[in-house]
Amino acid sequence: MAEGIHLAAEGVVFRYPHAERLAIDGVSFAVEPGERLAIVGPNGAGKSTLLQLLDGLEFPTAGEIRIGNTRVTPSALRQIRGRVGLVFQSPDDQLFCPTVADDLRFGPQQFGWPRAEVEAAVEEIAAQFELTDLLPQSPLQLSQGERQRVALATTLILRPEILLLDEPTASLDPRRRRRLIELLGGLEQTLIVATHDLDLALDLCPRCVILSGGRVIAEGESARLLIDRALLEGSDLELPLRLQGRG
Amino acid sequence: MDPRIALLVALAATAVVVTTPQGRWWDYALFGLSAFAVTILWRLSPLAVLRRLLLTAPVALLIALTVPLSLPGEEVWAPGLGLTVTREGLMLAAAIVCKVAVAALLLATVSLAFSAPRLLRGLRGLGCPAPLVLILGMLQRQLGTVQGEWRRMRRAALSRSPARRQPLRALRVLSQMAAVLFVRSLDRGERIHRAMAARGFDGVASVAPPPSLTPHDFLALAIGLVAVACLRVTAVLLG
Numbered sequence: 001m002a003e004g005i006h007l008a009a010e011g012v013v014f015r016y017p018h019a020e021r022l023a024i025d026g027v028s029f030a031v032e033p034g035e036r037l038a039i040v041g042p043n044g045a046g047k048s049t050l051l052q053l054l055d056g057l058e059f060p061t062a063g064e065i066r067i068g069n070t071r072v073t074p075s076a077l078r079q080i081r082g083r084v085g086l087v088f089q090s091p092d093d094q095l096f097c098p099t100v101a102d103d104l105r106f107g108p109q110q111f112g113w114p115r116a117e118v119e120a121a122v123e124e125i126a127a128q129f130e131l132t133d134l135l136p137q138s139p140l141q142l143s144q145g146e147r148q149r150v151a152l153a154t155t156l157i158l159r160p161e162i163l164l165l166d167e168p169t170a171s172l173d174p175r176r177r178r179r180l181i182e183l184l185g186g187l188e189q190t191l192i193v194a195t196h197d198l199d200l201a202l203d204l205c206p207r208c209v210i211l212s213g214g215r216v217i218a219e220g221e222s223a224r225l226l227i228d229r230a231l232l233e234g235s236d237l238e239l240p241l242r243l244q245g246r247g
Numbered sequence: 248m249d250p251r252i253a254l255l256v257a258l259a260a261t262a263v264v265v266t267t268p269q270g271r272w273w274d275y276a277l278f279g280l281s282a283f284a285v286t287i288l289w290r291l292s293p294l295a296v297l298r299r300l301l302l303t304a305p306v307a308l309l310i311a312l313t314v315p316l317s318l319p320g321e322e323v324w325a326p327g328l329g330l331t332v333t334r335e336g337l338m339l340a341a342a343i344v345c346k347v348a349v350a351a352l353l354l355a356t357v358s359l360a361f362s363a364p365r366l367l368r369g370l371r372g373l374g375c376p377a378p379l380v381l382i383l384g385m386l387q388r389q390l391g392t393v394q395g396e397w398r399r400m401r402r403a404a405l406s407r408s409p410a411r412r413q414p415l416r417a418l419r420v421l422s423q424m425a426a427v428l429f430v431r432s433l434d435r436g437e438r439i440h441r442a443m444a445a446r447g448f449d450g451v452a453s454v455a456p457p458p459s460l461t462p463h464d465f466l467a468l469a470i471g472l473v474a475v476a477c478l479r480v481t482a483v484l485l486g
Contacts, residue, residue: 052441055445057441057444077449078449081444081445081446081447085445088441088442088445090438092435093438093439093441093442094442096385096389096442096443097384097388098363098367098384098388099364102364102384106443106446107447110446110447110449111447136364138364138388138391139388140388140395155445155446158446
């Protein structure tokens with residue numbers, strides 16, 4: 001792998017069992033350490049599937065994915081999941097424990113952290129995400145914005161080098177969306193954000209990959225690609241809201 | 248109080264109730280009143296206790312309907328079809344229903360006095376296997392989610408329904424919704440498993456051990472067990 005590449009997908013092909021068409025069809029891209037990359041595309045483009053492949057929840061039918069020098073294979077899963085964190089689209093899927101504190105503890109306990117270290121990490125991440133008062137509560141009692149914050153915290157508590165986010169702003173109101181973007185913007189991790197919110201992609205990610213029908217249609221600077229009306233319309237996308245109405 | 252202490256005392260009390268011989272009606276009343284006194288002492292809502300008790304009503308009803316018919320003895324009533332209600336059967340059914348009611352009251356008291364997460368941690372502390380505690384915790388969490396989903400589906404159905412509906416049509420819609428909810432729950436289960444795997448779950452659940460019991464907890468346990476023993480002795484003396 002080339003020097004300085006943090007994550008790379010090379011000719012990745014994936015088909016779900018019993019599916020007729022490929023969900024991912026020959027996708028290649030690379031991400032450098034600390035880079036923020038948006039994967040944009042319409043519904044059904046394969047964005048969520050691609051993230052699951054990057055986290056080793058599925059494995060390519062052909063091609064390969066590497067995290068640093070480690071190939072994503074079933075035997076390397078423990079190592080991969082310690083380095084890559086995935087925040088799912090729906091917090092209701094991600095938060096499955098009786099309390100917020102239990103959900104935060106889940107990952108570190110699975111990785112066998114000592115108890116004192118787990119509790120210290122829970123306290124620290126709760127303070128960072130303003131969740132301290134919510135720790136004894138059930139995730140069911142939280143607002144959508146709070147659930148989204150908890151979901152992010154349950155992943156970040158494991159201190160992943162690469163953070164994968166699946167439609168992170170899908171259920172947030174404008175104010176909470178803005179706060180989440182500020183929060184994500186302050187993270188040091190390598191970020192890969194799958195979204196059809198092109199404004200989010202423009203705000204957060206200097207580079208983007210446009211995915212359509214499981215294929216990479218274009219790759220490059222967000223500021224350049226996401227203002228190309230013809231390219232976007234050809235991929236079933238529209239100009240970011242803030243650019244609509246301009247000549 | 249540590250939930251482990253409450254669980255242990257409740258378990259001991261249940262064992263005493265269950266092993267009380269048949270026909271000791273005053274003993275059952277004493278145990279029931281004592282359990283009721285605990286609900287007052289812990290300031291539990293009587294309505295909430297009653298609601299939990301009603302969960303056991305189908306079991307009690309089944310016993311009340313079937314046991315009197317299944318035991319040979321002195322005939323009290325012959326409803327026909329070759330069935331006979333016997334005095335012995337009625338006595339046994341009444342004794343079982345009393346025991347079930349007292350045991351359910353004890354369970355309702357403990358489950359209302361402690362939050363589900365604390366009870367789960369208590370179970371783990373008492374040696375309940377970690378995977379079982381994890382499953383119970385997830386079940387408790389997911390029941391809430393499924394309940395919410397059912398409520399949303401019902402609202403969606405009602406919003407597109409006329410104010411008065413035919414019962415048969417309503418039943419059909421409800422059964423369709425239940426089927427959809429089942430499929431959605433399966434799908435959600437799959438997504439949750441992925442979320443667990445993404446955070447390092449490899450089939451082996453790691454649950455933190457509970458904190459050690461304090462001298463105060465041991466004192467509470469001793470008081471609880473002595474109280475249960477006293478009840479048993481009082482019942483024997485009364486008998």
